[in-house]
Amino acid sequence: GVRTVTQNISAGGMHFELDSPDFKTGDEIDLELTMPAAEGVYPYEGRANCSAKIIRSDRITSPDGSDRFAMAAEFRERLRLRY
16 A cells, blocks of 8 residues: 555545655556544544545656655545544
């Protein structure tokens, strides 16, 4: 499995960055997200999972000169939530 911190998530998909190009556009992936407890939202940590498709993969160069890879994934189904 690959671990990362999600940069942006919505009902239809998510954006995240990786240190290596583990996926390419068109890849189908299985996601499992850990959602921290949030004050005023829900007091317990939760998990969500679903299948997704990589719709964009871009190489980005950090200010220190190292490369990272920005990925956009489109959810193929509704997120299944567990608390």
